[in-house]
Amino acid sequence: MIPKEIVNKMFQNDFFSQWLGITVESIEEGTCTLSMTIRKEMLNGFAIAHGGITYSLADSALAFASNSHGRQSVSIDTSINHIETLKEGDTIVAVAKQEALKNKFGFYTIEIKKENTVVALFKGTVFRSDKEWKE
Template sequence: MTPQETVKYMLNQDFFSQWMGIKIIEIKDKYCLIEMPIKQEMINGLKTVHGGITFAFADSALAFSSNNSGEAAVALNCVINFTTAVRLGDTLFAESKLLTETRKTGIYDILVTNQNKDLVASFRGTVYKINKKAVDL
């Protein structure tokens, strides 16, 4: 399967990413760019997006980029820094790029920006390759 076919297969089974409204913009080997509109159900008591939504969005980008070569990988460690509040009506973009990898692990940087290209969060994820095919799970 191509990276695009693998991500399409994954997204078809990923009901949470579907609920979030994630759209695939670009897929390349160990890279992805995705988009998500902010919905009212994502807003917290301070009238900003719940941090867990931003984290989950970046985590989806990590999954799509780290699995699109066909080799299944799962998150080992993820760290996020929130830099700008996200509000209802915003559209977020997450760009995930591989920094480095070994036979069993990979480290990805994900930058989350809004429709104005303002950085709203930076996310670093480490994945573990589980020696299975992503489409066989």
């Protein structure tokens, strides 16, 4: 399967990413770009986006980018740095970039931006199973 087919198959059953309102902007082997808009129900008690929102967007970008090679992959270690706050109506974009790909592991960085401003940096490691994506 090609990367777009894999991500479409994953997204059909990914109800959380659908709830977030994620749009897949681009997908190629080892990279993925996603976007979404912050909604009122995503805000915390400070009226800014809950940290889990940017984390979730980055996690979805990691999942799609790491599975784009055709082998089913799952995250085993992730971390995020929150740099800027986000408010209702802000549109953010996550770009996942593959840093290294080994037989059993993949290493990725995801940069989340609002316009030209970096709002969060995410790092993820995935385990690459032997199971292939099939049509």
